[in-house]
Amino acid sequence: AQSVTQLGSHVSVSEGALVLLRCNYSSSVPPYLFWYVQYPNQGLQLLLKYTSAATLVKGINGFEAEFKKSETSFHLTKPSAHMSDAAEYFCAVSDRRTGNQFYFGTGTSLTVIP
Amino acid sequence: ETGVTQTPRHLVMGMTNKKSLKCEQHLGHNAMYWYKQSAKKPLELMFVYSLEERVENNSVPSRFSPECPNSSHLFLHLHTLQPEDSALYLCASSRDSYTGELFFGEGSRLTVL
Numbered sequence: 001a002q003s004v005t006q007l008g009s010h011v012s013v014s015e016g017a018l019v020l021l022r023c024n025y026s027s028s029v030p031p032y033l034f035w036y037v038q039y040p041n042q043g044l045q046l047l048l049k050y051t052s053a054a055t056l057v058k059g060i061n062g063f064e065a066e067f068k069k070s071e072t073s074f075h076l077t078k079p080s081a082h083m084s085d086a087a088e089y090f091c092a093v094s095d096r097r098t099g100n101q102f103y104f105g106t107g108t109s110l111t112v113i114p
Numbered sequence: 115e116t117g118v119t120q121t122p123r124h125l126v127m128g129m130t131n132k133k134s135l136k137c138e139q140h141l142g143h144n145a146m147y148w149y150k151q152s153a154k155k156p157l158e159l160m161f162v163y164s165l166e167e168r169v170e171n172n173s174v175p176s177r178f179s180p181e182c183p184n185s186s187h188l189f190l191h192l193h194t195l196q197p198e199d200s201a202l203y204l205c206a207s208s209r210d211s212y213t214g215e216l217f218f219g220e221g222s223r224l225t226v227l
Binding site for chain 1: 156
């Protein structure tokens with residue numbers, strides 16, 4: 001079975017500061033890993049995904065994430081926060097064998113302080 | 115614009131009403147999904163359809179009834195819902211049910227009185 005833990009349901013950063021959103025997963029097999037973003041009153045949009053290629057994955061809007069097998073982590077980072085980054089962020093894992101079962105974390109709400 | 119369109123965006127219904135949520139995808143995908151999003155809870159997968167056949171049904175109450183008439187359309191029929199069913203219902207699609215990337219619609223906000 002797989003699961004996802006997102007540490008910190010709320011994160012606040014100043015504009016221009018580093019963004020770090022944490023995600024740890026548990027999986028019995030090498031997983032696919034994803035970060036999605038949800039802006040108010042909208043659906044989820046894919047930021048980036050890891051599917052066993054490079055461990056450092058670059059996504060849209062300047063975000064990137066690093067897959068660390070030894071730590072079972074897939075933390076999301078952005079060097080400099082922008083006001084438009086304020087949103088809800090979800091980490092997700094799926095089994096490569098049966099990709100239709102996605103497991104989502106409970107989400108992290110990012111606030112950017114001017 | 116994600117290529118997945120949901121209607122209506124907002125729906126208020128009484129517990130004895132019958133209503134339906136509609137989802138349409140213009141991406142040529144073969145798999146479609148219904149998720150329930152409630153506050154402070156992980157997204158809950160409700161149903162998965164692959165090539166118009168249901169491949170996943172996560173113990174969803176029978177008051178929710180999905181229908182997938184073709185690979186581009188997905189419905190969620192609602193009947194005698196409970197107030198705790200109030201949530202954001204998200205439709206998603208993917209190239210196939212193993213690809214590992216979902217494209218979501220903007221959701222239908224359901225309120226059950």
